[in-house]
Amino acid sequence: MLNHKSNNRFYKTTGIILKHSPIGESDRLLTVFTSDMGKLKLVARGVRKTNSKIGGHLDLLSHCHLEISRGRNIDVITSASNINSFKTLRENLIKIGNAFFCLELVDSLTPDNEPENKIFLSLIETLKKMITNENPLIIWYFSFKLLHLTxxxxxxxxxxxxxxxxxxxxxxxxxxxxxxVCKDCSIRLKNNLPIHKDSLPISINTIKVLRYFRNQTLEKILNLKIEHSVMIEIQKTLLSHLSISIEKNLKSTLFLNHISHLITNNK
Ligand SMILES: [Zn+2]
Incomplete structure (x- = not known):
């Protein structure tokens, strides 16, 4: 999929806007999760001006068609049109919070410029399902799937x-x-306070639901009737695991950058 990028000055793709930040007087730096090239850093020129033709299509969460011009340092979005702005999610504070949580996870756990089509399809499925369904299992199932795929x-x-x-x-x-961690190790860990303080109780029912996540589709997951206490354990367990995984991921990125810096300097 990278071939059309290397052969032409322009290329087209579709993607979801994960993050943006202002640069210069009226430009934005965007992180876009694309269907075929993974996560890209792109510049959109003039989009903070009120008369920008493409600015309205490049809000956070928007799924859009993009035309992009290759730049010397960074590629530039030249045209954008909406596929889905997820307007319904934007009108509900809980839904938009959940949607932004999913975007942040994707941004934190995926590398730049590597195709991640399964994650892309899962993100789209998750956001579409959130429009009509408020079951909190939607985001926990997505979190679990993202951990699995990464x-x-x-x-x-x-x-x-x-x-x-x-x-x-x-x-x-x-x-x-x-x-x-098994019961015997859980007891032994109590003597190792730095690790023990991160231990969470987990019931057999929560373990069963998490194992079910691994092998089932979102539709099957949404048919589950889950006790409130199990739902709380699923949330705490996955949030704890996500925070450690994101930290590992960030460290590994820093580590790899450091190594490539050393190699470059020693050439
Ligand atoms: Zn053990």
């Missing part, structure tokens, strides 16, 4: 510490150790 899935079958197969018991969840 290689950060929590361990749900074996103890993250001793690797023993998990049996129904009083387990805990520890994102630093990679997932579920």
């Amino acid at each position: 290689g950060y899935l929590p361990e749900l079958y074996n103890c993250g510490n001793c690797q023993i197969k998990i049996q129904p018991n009083q387990h805990s969840f520890n994102a630093i150790l990679g997932g579920i």
